[in-house]
Amino acid sequence: QVQLVESGGGLVQAGGSLRLSCAASGRTFGRYALGWFRQRPGKEREFVAAISGIGSSTTEYKESVKGRFTISRDNAKNTVYLQINSLKPEDTAVYYCAARTSPFRSSWHYDYDYWGQGTQVTVSS
Numbered sequence: 001q002v003q004l005v006e007s008g009g010g011l012v013q014a015g016g017s018l019r020l021s022c023a024a025s026g027r028t029f030g031r032y033a034l035g036w037f038r039q040r041p042g043k044e045r046e047f048v049a050a051i052s053g054i055g056s057s058t059t060e061y062k063e064s065v066k067g068r069f070t071i072s073r074d075n076a077k078n079t080v081y082l083q084i085n086s087l088k089p090e091d092t093a094v095y096y097c098a099a100r101t102s103p104f105r106s107s108w109h110y111d112y113d114y115w116g117q118g119t120q121v122t123v124s125s
Contacts, residue, residue, distance in 0.1 A: 002026045002114040004097050009119030012087055016123075020082040022097030022116055030054065030075040033105040035112060036082045038093035038121075045096070045109055049082060053103035060105050087123045094118040 008020040020036070035050040049071035052058045059071055070083040080097055098112035106112070 002029075002032070002099050004099060004114055004116035006095065006097050006116045006119040009095060009121045011122045011124065014087060014089055014123055014125050016087050017083070017085045018087065018121060020084070020095055020097075020119060020121070022080045022082075024078045024080070024099060026078070029078040029099075031103055032099045032101060033103055034071075034073060034080040035098045035100070035105065035107075035109075036069075036071060036080075036095060037098060037109055038091075038095045039118075040090070040093040043093075047107040047109065048095070050105035050107060051080065052105040056103070058105065060107060062107075084121070087121075089123045089125045092121060092123050094120050 003025040006022045032053045036048040037045050039045040050060045051071045068086050073080045096118045097116045099114045100112045
């Protein structure tokens with residue numbers, strides 16, 4: 001069983017930055033692919049970014065966030081991060097981290113086995 005706890009959300013002005021963190025339990029964290037998803041008000045949950053496991057750490061992003069979002073992981077700390085720069089009001093959402101018991105990253109939410117409770121990001125214009 002893996003538990004994921006997000007932090008780092010908050011209220012920020014447009015153009016600002018945030019770094020979201022997701023701390024995970026479990027001894028095999030390094031093997032897992034990890035992802036970040038978000039759910040904007042009135043919208044379905046959508047993929048944002050993913051990173052593969054077992055040391056390769058290749059990444060994948062939603063096209064519209066490329067260049068502004070950066071996913072990274074620190075296996076020694078069992079933590080995955082999402083750096084968000086140049087925040088826009090449309091980035092307002094609850095952000096979730098997710099883990100899958102496979103090293104291969106995925107943009108499909110149903111490929112993930114474990115989810116955090118989410119952290120709210122609100123961007124004011």
